[in-house]
Amino acid sequence: MSRSCPNSLRLWGLLALLTLPGWAGADAVLEGRTLRYEDGPRLLWQRTYAAGLGDLTGPLNVGNLTYLGVGPEVYVLNADSTVQARIDLPGLVTSLDSSSGTVRVTTQGDGYTERFTLGDPAQGAPVQERVVPPPNPEITGWLARAADAVPQAQLAQAGAQDPTNPFIALRQAKLAGTQGDTFSALSAVRRALSAEMPFPAWVLLAARLDSAGFPAAANLALDRARRDAAERGFDPEISVSRDALNAYGNPSGYVGTLLAQNRLTRVGAWLAYLRDVHPRFEGGPALYLRYANLLEAQGRGGEAEEWRQFTRTLRAGTLYNLGPDGTGQVRDAAQLVTVALLLALAASLAALTARAWRVQGEDTRPLGGRFRSLLRRPLSRARRTTLAYASFGERLAIVTLALGLVAAVGGWQWTNHTGQGLRAAALTSGTYGGGWVTARLSDLNLRSSADAALLAGLSAQLDGDDSVARAQYTRAQTIGAGQDACVLNNLGVIAAQRGDVPQSRESYRAALAIRPDLAAAAFNLGLNPGTPGTAFQQQYRPGQPRLCYPDQRSLARAVSGDLSVTLRRDLAQPLALLNDAPGQSARLGAALLGALALLVAIAFTLLIPRAATDARLRRPAVYRVLALLLPGAALLEGAWGGVLLLAWGATLAALAPLTGLIGYAQLLNPAQITTRNLLLAVLIGVYALNTLAFALIELRYARTTRRERAER
Template identity: 60%
Template sequence: MTPRARSFLLPLTLAALHAPAQAVPVLEGRTLRYENGPRLAWQRTYPDAAGTLTGPLEVSGTTYLGVGPAVYAYTAAGEVVGRADLTGTVTSLEAVGSAVRVGVQGSGYAELFTLERQGDSLTVQERVVPPPDPAVTGWLARVADAVPAADLNRAAQEDPTNPFLALRQAARTPDSDPYARLSALRRALDTTLPFPAWGQLAARLDAAGFPSAADVALDRARKDAAARGFDPELPVNRAALGAYGNPSAYAGTLLTQNKLGRAEVWMRHLRTLHPRFEGAPALYARYAELLDAQGRAGEAEDWRQFTRDLRRGTLYNLGLEGTRDVRDVVRLAALALVIALAGGLVTLAARAWRQQGQDTRPMGGRYRAWLTRPLSRARRGLLGYASLPQRFALALLAAALFVVLIGWQWSNDAGAGLRSAALSTGTYGGGWVSAQLGALDLQPGADTFLLTGLAAQLDGDDGAARERYTRALPDACARNNLGVIAQTRGDEPQARELYRAALAAQPGLAAAAYNLGLNPRTPETTFQAGYRPGEPRLCYPDQRSLTRAVTGDLGTLLERFLRAPLSVLTTPAGEPRPLGWLILLTALLGLSLFLSLLLPRAATDADLGRPGAYRVLGWLIPGSAFLDGAWGLVLLIAWATVIAALLPLSSLLRFPTLPDPAGPAVSGALLTLLAGLYLLNAAVLVTAEVQRRRRAHREGGA
């Protein structure tokens, strides 16, 4: 190296040695340290309950750290800028200019979000949909509960964004210091939270004796849910509601404690945000009864009318849990048809038994004949002695049983689909819901395109939403939502034209009426006006549309069986169907009965006679002795239906949604009908016997 170069490098080296070291964040174990050379500027230690730590990442002087399903942002002085609550465990942090790209991972889904610091706040550019997972939605409360009492003040100072820490401070503050308690409550409410956390905070505030603060938290929960795209028109299952703070359980607790004043606040909250939650009719009815007991009949009737209004748009307008009603009706029908079919077969077998024994004796007996002369033995089966009308009646019963069993399977599939997580979390879209929606066996058609279009539109992808809505046309709901897209991009004339077309196609469509300024009075439009003012209202598929999307109608299941009979044994996901084998066996039985119509009769009525067992069964099983006529089949089915309806009295089975036969009115009506059927059967049998004797007397006299 030349002397000139040495003289040039020496000052640079000395300057580098005396320059201050750059401050950098370092994560050691579960402690985040911000070091300025050998000097420690600040540090934070995170408990195990906080979950996985990811990072740190420093961007433009702000330090970002993934903590469980959240990202914290700190200034160079260690102050919390903000916290972003995301949808799953944070797995990656990456700088993109002045913003931060965050990767999160959940059960079966992954999402990317973009965070940006704006002044003293941290914002997420994309829509964040909290999944109904208590591990995510209950994370803040769980972290606060894990802090020991001795470290509470320090933890609250280090993380002022966790309101559950401030609430613990307020609860521990003595009554002699109301100012400190009020200050802690203000800090608890002066934060940004997703609505599940607001709901959990409201319940804790209420239980701790701070009802006014709880009311504020509930109001903020409704506003946050509305901003995230949650809507009262969509159902919420029990698991999802539990993850969202479980307001129905807390309302039920208040009713049990007879705290109707506070219960009313929570019931109104449910009615506004989640009116269609699983179990809602029972809770509404319970609340109405308590109002009646207090002499508030008008309010009680208002809640009952509200419950009736929720039936509109449901499956056959049966209510939020209408598939259970359908299931119990078809179960009753299936049981009645099984009893009728068994009664008819036993009665006809009793008549043919003696004659069959005589006919098969030369062939070696009833059972050995299958080996010696199988074709002749097959012709002399018990059904071979029945007349053509009797065989046809039994074949009709088997066909009806097959259709009813398919209906039972359809009600099971429809109920499971409607209660699936993808369709009953209060919104569509988002990584978790979209992953669940992708697992459903959606039927191709307008209803499915409407559903997937809504998910895309709520996530901000108007291009994909427009394409799917176009494929769903001429569906009125799709027209309305295309109008919302047009209005959002500023094309007001086209939007109003689409709203009018939607309302003309479906005059009761409240969303289109609302968007045209007609002010329909429904819970959904009231929510829209109160919590999303100035925004056009989306149209959501009703329960009948969702049923068509997830299972199709009864004809779809029948068509699928005819194309692939073994498809009834398993679901599209490969899970076994309990009714599958029963449906297959019934189909084979029905086919055998219809094929028996081709066999010639093995003996005449005169040969068969009227054995004693046949006569006894004819009296015990109404209609079974005269299946040759249509009235015999009607009488047999009516008797079997009454017997099936009375079977729950034996405690062997029950139909939860049907009237309880143990009730005096129901049991009295059923027993009266049963007695009437036996009297009618006796009259027919006596009349037939008298006519038979007269005919025999005339023939003998001739």
């Protein structure tokens, strides 16, 4: 009996399948937006899809199953109209095909196309290739929008037709809760948590569960989101922009809502998710510090200091270790230095002009006058420019200031270009590879450098194309003229995945020898370094070797190179500076050209013999007044003169935001009392030192004058 009973059940099951409409020649057809399942002239069932769900593709009939593309989803329906599986794809479905013996799906994104192979529908029709959800709310929020579009009166019917959409189940749970049916509400929540979804949908579901009063279920949804993100190749080492995070469920926005409601316990749970998966999201450090301050206000100083320390660890690998938003600080510093140098140059030229004015007028009178001589006798007039009356030391100081101005304006241009490149969507989506990122990377026009080759190799490796990855890594080492630690680590990962353990460990050791602080190689050798990335790897990708991801410095080199590279490029194509381009302002380009022209003109004066001696120039009254008002401008012969002049210019530049004409939002705020008082104290000190130096110079000049008169 124990053997015949199962055989009888199998026989009855086979007979039942044979009597299904799909086995009797029934087929699915699409008429407009209505899917009809017909057995000859007899309609067995039909289902209409709202226009807001997107274009419909198919249907594709395979046996007694029907595949239908709806927006970015593929639904697999049984012959009795029940949904057997739902496949979430990263683009709008454009075609379904089974001619090769397997079901192939083509999706269309913004400028790219991807093709995927679906597996056994009995197992949920898993996609055989890597699926990377793009940071596009139209794609990642499709399930929630589909559920929100269902009228409340049709919730029960929609839940029966599509049991795979957890947002419909959550709406049913909320409705049951308002009706006092706690058991039905909890049952619907359990159904919602039993779904399979990409992590952006899990995050969005978690926020709705949290706001609906199911915090434990929200925590479970966040854990599902962590695991799904890890499985899809997302990593905490890769930055995430605010736009991308919004498309991935907007967890930071929900944290802001919780903070406004003073629900710190729930804030901790959500920040823990961000800390695990997207710690380097745009605006993250400010949000972490805000949370730390709230914890400290509640007497939880230990937790607050832990979050502050975690925020400090995010500075490693960034530009000058300034943090994820360091390019903004570098840009503000370049602006401040530019203004300071402009003030210093203007002050020094004003003082030199005041001293040479009388003598220059006497010398140019025979040539036709100070201004007419510019046209009548240009060469002779060039020997009598203002700087021609300055000493060689003074001219050299002016040339140094002009050279600094070129570097400062070039640095300003460089930070604009680099900052925009680092904020590019392809580099701030939380992962590399996938159709969307690959298409956006090609738009960046990265420099042909070892860092760009590393990025391309990593993208290919994450997508499972090891042959392309190896080729790119070899190219990176060729361009870099040497071995790169990150490349060696990733080559070791490829060797480990093909079973060559000795080769992989040799690569890890070589990488660690080049960079002893490389956490990925140390993790792969079993040294267990305590970093957020390795902790994430150990918990959510156990047993898998860790890849090395390029840090912000490497990405900056791939985007724009060093400042010297930018200046060389600008000098090679100076007219290109006048064009508006991504990360480049035409006005700033014109300023850089002007600074270059000024440098050349001032440097030319180094070749001109001095037109008059100090004895002839003397110290006019206007020159003395400017020497008092413009600290250091009359002391350029000595080293302290340049120091005083730069300190004066930098202090005034730092105070300039008080005028409202310029600002350094990420560097300093002189409107703060402490900052303003400190700057004013420095300015008073500069004037005091300059006055003392001026008095000593005047005393020496008076003694010299008296001695010369006595000798006469």
